[in-house]
Amino acid sequence: MSGGVKREYRSDLRSAQAEQTRRAVVDAASRLYVEHGYGGTTIDAVARAAGVSRKTVFTAVGGKLDLLKTALDWAVAGDDRPVALEDRSEMRALLALDDPVDLLAGWARILVDIDRRVGPLMTALEVAAGGDAEAAALIESSQHQRLEGARTVVRRLTALKALRPDLSRDTAVDIAWLASDAVLYDRLVRLRGWSHTRFETWLAQNLCWQLFDG
Incomplete structure (x- = not known):
């Protein structure tokens, strides 16, 4: 396998992992917003529910309102396709x-x-x-x-x-x-x-x- 193919494979793998993490974060936020409301949901709680760090939540999606907006967009569409x-x-x-x-x-x-x-x-x-x-x-x-x-x-x-x-x-x-x-x-x-x-x-x-x- 050439170096270029290896780099492309690693890039695709990282991209897939990032998408999976983003889905996990948004899904966790959606559940918590429904169960505890916007005010009762914290970034730390979303991170724990998604199994990621607080920093990862911000990196993958953003703050609380970004999480809610993304969750709503996905709920309207039925999936996370752009x-x-x-x-x-x-x-x-x-x-x-x-x-x-x-x-x-x-x-x-x-x-x-x-x-x-x-x-x-x-x-x-x-x-x-x-x-x-x-x-x-x-x-x-x-x-x-x-x-x-x-x-x-x-x-x-x-x-x-x-x-x-x-x-x-x-x-x-x-x-x-x-x-x-x-x-x-x-x-x-x-x-x-x-x-x-x-x-x-x-x-x-x-x-x-x-x-x-x-």
């Missing part, structure tokens, strides 16, 4: 559909899967935002991302000429934006005991009822 939700194959396939009912049913399915992963972390973030300006800014950023997602879906519905004639595009975006808020899932599933399937069906039907012509 690919935006709108660029993923599932979302591209959804936006290629010609049937608006199928489109909203598919979007509801994606939203509910996200809600299940994001809900507990959003609760931790909302509590943190009460006394932390950076956490409040993170919430604002999350709201903006949801708004862009709503605009993308409404843009496709508009292209399909599926929106109600008495509904402006801005209002349609607001309705879609509200539907994508994980708080709805939290209230109906966690607090009121709805099943995952019941909520997904309700969400899809409610979107159709509010957005469609006829």
